[in-house]
Amino acid sequence: MNFTAPYLITDGELSLHLHPDHLADLRASGLTDDTIRAAGVYSLPPRFIEHFFKSAPAEVESALCxxxxxxxxxxxxxxxxxxKMKYAQPPGTSARLYMPFPVRPGAVSVCEGEKKTLAASQAGLNAVGIGGIWNWLSKGTAIDDLHRIDCNEREAVIIxxxxxxxxxxxLRAVYALGRELRDRGASVLVAQIPQESGTKVGLDDFLVAGGTVADLETFSLSSRLFRAAAWWHGRWKFKKALEAA
Incomplete structure (x- = not known):
């Protein structure tokens, strides 16, 4: 099936292609009409929801594509x-890298989730996304899509x-991704989004609340914050090498 947006970027009536709940959800992430159009996001017709499940659950009322x-x-x-399941993809498919816009030269930002990737792009970052913090791996191996980014002598900021x-x-997953990018030639930093009252904050939430990309503190993989993750990573890589032998 072809999942390309059923409308042109110049189409002015987003409400014709987006369920009110879906449009409200995108708005809650601070996404503008221009960003939504350019990314081709749309409400999936109900008859196509079955393409994302082996057996479509009756509880699913609608889907944002x-x-x-x-x-x-x-x-x-x-x-x-x-x-706990909020997102789905066609059965039997592996994780993919979300690249809604062409990757430009210069620093690249790796975000967690599609909406956060779009929010980062809207804020001026050269952003790509992964579906979840471990979704740069498939069956224990880095996904092929990572080859689509030339990491050599490039700064990569994981957010x-x-x-x-x-x-x-x-944090282990973040560190492991950072090491994968570093092994491909990137200079890796990890951005820290401030968190208050123990409530999880994503990049889109942070930007909607008035934060800016410049406000984010970044740390290299050699930071003491990653000391335990680095120790784990060495054992993890050793175990993977033994399994591959």
């Missing part, structure tokens, strides 16, 4: 969510959600 560069692939945000700093398991 984020097309990828490969027109045969997309991810959807489901309404309402199925427990995870704010809760990773309190979650050793998530």
């Amino acid at each position: 984020f097309p990828y560069q490969d027109p045969s692939f997309a991810r959807i945000k489901i309404f309402p969510p199925l427990g 995870p959600d704010s809760d990773v700093w309190d979650r050793p398991d998530l």
